[in-house]
Each structure stands twice: as C-alpha cells, then as structure tokens.
Amino acid sequence: MTDRDQISEDELHAYVDGELPADRRVAVEDWLATHAEDAARVAAWRAQAELIRKHYGGIAGEAPPKRLQIERLTRGRRGMMAAAVAAVFVAFIAGGAAGWFARGAQVASSSDLDRFTADALEAYRLYVVEVRHPVEVPGDQRPHLVEWLSKRLGSPLRAPELDRMGLKLVGGRLLPGPTGPTAFFMYEGPSGERFTLYCGRTGDQQTALRYTTGNQNAAYYWVDQNLAYVLSGPAERDKLRDIAQAAYDQIDSRGSQRGG
Amino acid sequence: MSEFRQRIEAAIPALRRYARALTRDTETADDIVQDTLVRALRSEHLFHDGDVRAWLYTILTNLNRNRLRSLSRRPTLTPIKDNDAAMTGPDSGSRDIARALDDLAEDQRAALLLVVLEGLTYREVAEIQGVPIGTVMSRLARARMQIKAYLDGERPALRRVK
Numbered sequence: 016m017t018d019r020d021q022i023s024e025d026e027l028h029a030y031v032d033g034e035l036p037a038d039r040r041v042a043v044e045d046w047l048a049t050h051a052e053d054a055a056r057v058a059a060w061r062a063q064a065e066l067i068r069k070h071y072g073g074i075a076g077e078a079p080p081k082r083l084q085i086e087r088l089t090r091g092r093r094g095m096m097a098a099a100v101a102a103v104f105v106a107f108i109a110g111g112a113a114g115w116f117a118r119g120a121q122v123a124s125s126s127d128l129d130r131f132t133a134d135a136l137e138a139y140r141l142y143v144v145e146v147r148h149p150v151e152v153p154g155d156q157r158p159h160l161v162e163w164l165s166k167r168l169g170s171p172l173r174a175p176e177l178d179r180m181g182l183k184l185v186g187g188r189l190l191p192g193p194t195g196p197t198a199f200f201m202y203e204g205p206s207g208e209r210f211t212l213y214c215g216r217t218g219d220q221q222t223a224l225r226y227t228t229g230n231q232n233a234a235y236y237w238v239d240q241n242l243a244y245v246l247s248g249p250a251e252r253d254k255l256r257d258i259a260q261a262a263y264d265q266i267d268s269r270g271s272q273r274g275g
Numbered sequence: 276m277s278e279f280r281q282r283i284e285a286a287i288p289a290l291r292r293y294a295r296a297l298t299r300d301t302e303t304a305d306d307i308v309q310d311t312l313v314r315a316l317r318s319e320h321l322f323h324d325g326d327v328r329a330w331l332y333t334i335l336t337n338l339n340r341n342r343l344r345s346l347s348r349r350p351t352l353t354p355i356k357d358n359d360a361a362m363t364g365p366d367s368g369s370r371d372i373a374r375a376l377d378d379l380a381e382d383q384r385a386a387l388l389l390v391v392l393e394g395l396t397y398r399e400v401a402e403i404q405g406v407p408i409g410t411v412m413s414r415l416a417r418a419r420m421q422i423k424a425y426l427d428g429e430r431p432a433l434r435r436v437k
Contacts, residue, residue, distance in 0.1 A: 025412050028419070032390055034397055060419050063426070064391040066372035071296040071392055075288040080305060083291070085276065085284045088312055130345055193345075 022046040027053060031060045127217040127243055130193040132227050132236050135213035135245035138190055138199055139232055143209040150186030150201055160187045164198040170242055172214060174200045175262040181205055182258065194218075202258075210248035210258055217243035224259055226252065235259035239266055279319050282327040283312065289393060290331055296388050297339050299373060307342065311335040332393065333403045336385050343381055375425040379418050386414035387422075 022043055029035045030043040047054040081087065142149050152160040157174060165172045167189055174184055182202040190197045190213075197215035204210075222238045233250040236243065237259075244266065246259040276284070290311060294304035311334045315327075322330070376384055382404065389400045390411075401408045 024416060028412060028415055029397070032397070032415075056423075059423050059426075063372065063375075063419060063422050067296070067376070067388070067391050070372055071292050074292040074295050077288070077291070079287050079291060079308075083287055083305060083309055083312065085280055085287075085312070085316075088309070089280070089316055129341065133345065 022050075022053070027057055028060070031057055031064070127193060127219045127238075128222075128225065128236055131213070131215065131217070131243045132234050132245050134192055134197075135211070135236075135247050136232055136234055138213055139211045139234075139247035142188075142199070142201065143211065149209075151188035153186040154184035156186075157184060160200075164189060167196045168198055168214070168216060168242075170216065170240070172198055172242075173266060175212070175265040177202050177210075177258060177261055180258050180261055182210060185209070208249060210246060210255075212262060213245040213247065214242055216241055219243060224256070224263060226256070228252075235263075237263055239263075277319070279322060279327065280316070283315055283331065286328050286331050287312070289328075290335060293332065293388060293393055294335060294339070296376065296392055297335075297385060299377060303342075307335055307338050310338055326399075329395070329399050329403060332389065332395070332399075336389075336403055339385070340381055371426060372422070375422040378425060379421060383414045383418040383421075386411050387418040390415060 026035065026039065026043060030040060035043065047057060152163065154160070161172055161174050164187060174187065177184075182204050185201040185203045187198060187200040190199050192213070192215040194216050197213060200212040200214075202210045202212070217238055218241070219238045222236070225236045227234050227236065228250055231250055232247055233252060233255055234245050234247040235255060236245050238244070244262070246255065246262055248255045248258065287308065290308045291304060294307045294311075295301060298304045298307065311331055314334055315322075315331055376388075379387070386400055386404065389395045389403060390397070395403070397408050397411050400411045404411065404414075
C-alpha cells in the first residue's frame with residue numbers, strides 16, 4: 016500500500032455516510048481490511064447510526080397530530096394566528112424565514128425581542144391575576160417607584176401617564192430579566208383589565224413597535240435608548256396598540272422631554 | 276393545495292422524527308414542528324425556488340437552538356441517570372443512545388441527526404447549520420467519539436458551559 020492510500024479520519028466518516036466517490040470507497044475498504052482499529056471504529060459508528068434509526072425511525076411512520084395539519088395551519092389568517100398561539104413559544108412576526116432568503120442559510124438569529132417578549136408575557140400572566148399583591152411599590156408612590164427602578168436598571172426610566180386612556184398606575188416591581196434587572200409597571204382600567212409595561216436593558220437597535228401574540232395575551236415590543244419595552248395586555252390588538260403608542264410616545268427619546 | 280404546501284406537508288413526518296430526536300420530548304418536538312410550519316407557510320410568497328425540505332430543517336434547527344438558549348438562562352432539573360432501572364431493561368441499548376445524544380453539544384447532535392437519521396448530505400447540513408463542510412465533519416467526528424465513549428461505559432464528560 017502506498018502513501019497515496021493513506022486514509023484520513025474524515026474519509027472514514029465520509030465512507031460511513033456514503034459521501035465518498037467510488038474509487039476512494041475501494042481504497043477505504045482496502046485500508047479497513049488491514050487496519051483493525053479503524054475497522055472497529057467504522058463498525059461502532061455504523062452501530063450508533065443503526066441505534067439512532069431504530070430508536071427514532073418509527074416516528075416518521077406515525078400520523079401527525081391534528082394541530083400539524085396544513086389545512087388547520089392555513090385556514091385563513093385567523094387559523095394561522097390560532098396555530099401560532101398554540102405553540103409553547105410565541106411565533107414572532109419579525110425574524111423568521113426572512114434571513115434565509117437574505118443570506119441563504121441562516122434564519123435571522125434570535126434577538127432580545129423574543130426573550131424579552133416571552134419573559135414579559137410570563138410576568139404579565141403571573142401578576143395580573145394577583146389580587147392582594149400585584150406590585151411591590153404602589154402607584155401612589157410613583158416618584159419613589161421610578162427612582163428606585165431607574166437606579167436598579169442604571170438608566171433613567173419613566174412610568175408613562177396613561178390616565179388619558181383610562182388607565183391608572185397600580186404600581187411596579189423589580190424582576191429578573193433576560194439581561195439583568197427589569198422594571199415592571201402595572202396599569203389598571205375602569206373594569207379591572209390590566210396592562211403591564213416591562214422594561215430592561217438591551218443591546219438591540221432602536222425599533223418601532225412590533226406586535227406579538229401569546230395565549231390570550233398580546234404584546235407590543237420596542238427599543239429606545241438601549242432599553243427594551245414590552246407592553247402586554249389582553250389580546251385586543253387595536254386597544255393594545257393605542258396604549259402602546261401612548262407609552263411609546265411618552266418614552267420616545269427623540270420626542271419631547273425625558274425624565275420621571 | 277399549492278405545490279409549495281404539498282412539499283411542506285410531505286416533509287412533516289420527517290420533521291417530527293428529527294425534532295423528537297433533537298428534543299427527546301414529544302410535545303416540545305411537535306411545538307417546534309408547528310412553529311416551523313407556521314413560519315414556512317407565512318413565507319410562501321418569499322419562496323421562489325429551492326429545496327423546501329432543507330429550508331424547513333434550517334428553520335427547525337434554528338428554532339431549537341433558540342429554545343435551548345432561552346432555557347439555558349433558567350436552572351433546569353435533570354433527571355438522575357445512573358440509577359435508572361430502565362437502563363438495564365430490554366430496551367436499554369435504545370435508551371442509551373437517546374441519553375448519549377442528550378449529552379452532546381447541540382450543534383453536534385443536530386449535525387449527526389441530520390446526516391444519520393435524516394439522510395442529508397454534508398453539503399446540505401453545512402447549508403442548514405450555516406458553517407463550512409469541514410465544521411460539519413468535525414462536529415460529526417466529535418459526536419461519534421463522545422457517543423462511543425458513552426456507550427463503552429465511560430462517565431460522560433462534564434458538559435462545557437458556553
């Protein structure tokens with residue numbers, strides 16, 4: 016056997032996976048006939064593959080559950096929304112497949128958007144049902160609340176005034192978030208419906224409002240001055256947008272004055 | 276049904292198989308498949324030509340990576356593996372391979388499953404993972420080495436924290 020027939024480990028893998036051209040396949044087979052250690056490795060890799068196929072191969076023969084039927088997923092926009100909502104993690108409007116077309120292979124990578132929104136919706140669901148202790152600091156101590164949370168986040172915050180929308184500040188609390196301490200403000204409408212504003216530091220670029228929907232709840236997300244904001248509430252898109260827009264306008268650094 | 280949708284539909288059984296092997300959990304796997312399908316269907320107008328199947332695998336692979344990334348921020352409870360009675364059961368070889376896969380780094384597991392279970396070529400896997408073919412091959416090599424060590428009875432190496 017000449018040096019030309021020296022077989023690399025890469026070629027052994029390619030041999031197992033059927034990636035070699037015929038002439039190299041023969042060369043590998045010759046090599047394996049005289050190199051027991053490599054032959055044993057090849058046999059072990061094949062056995063692994065066999066175990067994997069045996070363990071999981073049958074799944075492709077199962078009938079997919081109803082929720083994965085194309086007709087259900089495409090039954091108009093509503094059906095599509097409902098399907099997206101059913102997923103454990105929220106299907107985000109942004110990102111998605113666009114990256115594949117732009118770049119060819121990679122789906123747009125996960126930004127803070129989905130982490131913040133998922134956490135914000137979780138916090139929303141956790142605290143809006145609280146009757147006795149929805150917040151740590153009540154809304155009548157607004158200046159203290161804003162000052163405290165600003166200090167913990169290391170950024171000047173403001174709790175938007177949403178009285179014009181019929182919402183009063185219930186209060187707020189500090190929460191752990193995707194990037195560190197996170198501020199959480201809760202508002203309440205006349206009939207007890209609650210909305211929350213979740214805010215933490217982010218490296219993401221400034222964005223306009225983005226809508227996302229979860230299980231009966233929905234959220235608007237935006238970024239301003241290295242702070243990500245998620246306004247969450249019941250899934251009534253128009254109402255939520257009006258509230259988010261009002262909060263957005265007050266927080267908008269490019270707009271009017273800033274401060275608590 | 277459009278041809279595009281038919282091609283998506285035809286891929287569902289394989290996507291479920293891949294997702295199950297990636298996540299080892301039926302519900303989680305079907306959630307990811309569902310999310311993959313929703314995204315793909317929503318992007319129908321963007322899809323002109325190309326390999327729908329590879330594209331679906333790409334979306335699914337990325338969704339799972341994102342899922343693990345967000346999970347990694349939370350403490351997870353891992354079942355104790357060593358004293359599991361099932362390990363000595365008749366199906367132990369099959370269970371062992373699942374555990375061995377579970378101990379792999381995510382990119383290695385995905386590369387191995389795409390090649391071995393889904394029958395994709397190295398080139399397709401490179402496209403899906405967005406890396407050169409050489410990287411796919413080294414992921415495969417490391418995955419196979421680690422699985423072999425696991426099945427040969429060595430203690431699983433401490434998993435590196437990224």
